[in-house]
Amino acid sequence: MKKYTIMEAIEKGMQEVEFYGWVHRERGSNKFKFINLRDSSGIIQCVFNREDFSDDKWEDIDKLLIESSLKIVGKLVEDKRSEVGYEIQVSDFEIFNRADIFPITKDQSPEFLADNRHLWIRSRKMIAIMKVRSTYVQARDEFFRNEKFYRFDTPILQPSQSEGGSTLFEVNYYDSKTYLAQTWQLYGEAAIFALEKVYDMGPTFRAEKSKTSRHLSEFWMAEMEAAWFDLYDAIDFAKKELKYCIGKVIENNSKELEFLGQNVEKLKEMLNREWPTIKYREALKVLKEKSGMEVEFGKDLRTVEEEKLMEYFETPVAVTHYPKEVMAFYKPSDKDNKDEALCFDMLAPSGYGEIVGGSQRDLDIEEMSKRLLADGEDLENYQWYFDLRRYGSVMHSGYGVGIERVIRWICNLENIKDAIAFPRTMLRFKP
Ligand code: 4AD
Ligand code: MG
Numbered sequence: 001m002k003k004y005t006i007m008e009a010i011e012k013g014m015q016e017v018e019f020y021g022w023v024h025r026e027r028g029s030n031k032f033k034f035i036n037l038r039d040s041s042g043i044i045q046c047v048f049n050r051e052d053f054s055d056d057k058w059e060d061i062d063k064l065l066i067e068s069s070l071k072i073v074g075k076l077v078e079d080k081r082s083e084v085g086y087e088i089q090v091s092d093f094e095i096f097n098r099a100d101i102f103p104i105t106k107d108q109s110p111e112f113l114a115d116n117r118h119l120w121i122r123s124r125k126m127i128a129i130m131k132v133r134s135t136y137v138q139a140r141d142e143f144f145r146n147e148k149f150y151r152f153d154t155p156i157l158q159p160s161q162s163e164g165g166s167t168l169f170e171v172n173y174y175d176s177k178t179y180l181a182q183t184w185q186l187y188g189e190a191a192i193f194a195l196e197k198v199y200d201m202g203p204t205f206r207a208e209k210s211k212t213s214r215h216l217s218e219f220w221m222a223e224m225e226a227a228w229f230d231l232y233d234a235i236d237f238a239k240k241e242l243k244y245c246i247g248k249v250i251e252n253n254s255k256e257l258e259f260l261g262q263n264v265e266k267l268k269e270m271l272n273r274e275w276p277t278i279k280y281r282e283a284l285k286v287l288k289e290k291s292g293m294e295v296e297f298g299k300d301l302r303t304v305e306e307e308k309l310m311e312y313f314e315t316p317v318a319v320t321h322y323p324k325e326v327m328a329f330y331k332p333s334d335k336d337n338k339d340e341a342l343c344f345d346m347l348a349p350s351g352y353g354e355i356v357g358g359s360q361r362d363l364d365i366e367e368m369s370k371r372l373l374a375d376g377e378d379l380e381n382y383q384w385y386f387d388l389r390r391y392g393s394v395m396h397s398g399y400g401v402g403i404e405r406v407i408r409w410i411c412n413l414e415n416i417k418d419a420i421a422f423p424r425t426m427l428r429f430k431p
Helices: 006-012 055-062 110-115 124-146 185-195 231-259 264-271 280-291 303-310 365-374 379-390 403-410
Strands: 016-028 032-039 042-049 069-078 086-097 170-173 176-180 197-205 218-227 277-279 317-320 343-348 353-360 396-402
Touching (some): 006 016, 016 042, 055 086, 124 218, 124 231, 124 403, 185 197, 185 379, 185 396, 218 403, 231 264, 231 353, 277 280, 280 303, 280 317, 303 343, 353 403, 365 379, 396 403
Parallel strands (some): 277 317
Antiparallel strands (some): 069 086, 197 218, 343 353, 353 396
């Protein structure tokens, strides 16, 4: 087993080291060979002096191509010009695999990189993103444990829609049909009567018939559901969750964020600010007064409108009370304004759009039935869900965070596809 990564050895102040990794770059002359060795922690330059090796060994190392795997033994010496502050003077090495000519070279088309995604995830860009994502997701788990939530796992194969039939993926299930989960929520709601506060994160599926930079067909939604929470409790909690997780990313991955072109100071400052909550009707007013954009009440906000609106904010904003008639069946009416739903979307600044969606939950079986029937649904499929309203119903609320949406935003990524290692979109499900 490998003992220390490159960065661990440097941090420990070790001198004689043994590193295991891959050739990131190589160049050489007849006197020296330089290999940039990459492991999961970083990249270090390894210097081979011709004089220190037999002809055979020199031949071995001289012909080594990038992405070959090897062990390197040597001495760490300070090198001010190097990114990690050190280089290695190599005394010995062992090659595990001589790589073929690596297909990925500079300036490849996005299509080519997508076809070779299994190799492209070794790039510095993808490594940085995957590290941020890992920190984010681990921090989220920590957050919910600290808040005394129970982790609750639910089925991916589900009998019906919950977020609209048009984006369902149908799956043959023996002699009948099921659908891939569009959300964890309905089962999360069942769990609050046993556990009160639950959370989870899982693969989520939407047959989005659009090729935008913010939609995936398979993405990871991080959801929570809590008994006794009203809409505003859920919104405050979502802000707290995001601030906590982003704070942890800044703490652990500033280097990666900077590499990706994110302004870490600005991000940090944003965490200390109050994130506003406004009503949809106020958002329409802002759009009209500040940019002359007329949006009539009764429609969801389109991407252009979200982008325009967010030009006037420097932090995420929670927009509440969207028009009831265009919302999912489980979002209740506000009792004072029946045309508004007790729901919210959190929008990220700088044009990254919706990152969180949530609501208080409707407790009225009749209201929900009306809506489901209008959508052509078979009420039989929802009787189990209505039971939750028949046996000890209580006020409850929850929300879902789109993990790739958040990662895209904090990593400053042009396209959501890079926020996940193996993206699934309308046009691609390979490799
Ligand atoms: O707003 P959505 O559709 O809300 C729900 O599904 C609720 N049932 C969640 C809940 O209340 N428990 O989706 C939640 C979030 C969105 O805000 C967005 O960030 C992300 O999931 N999302 C997508 N991310 C990538 N690709 C897609 N096609 C997405 N659709 C939604
Ligand atoms: Mg939404």
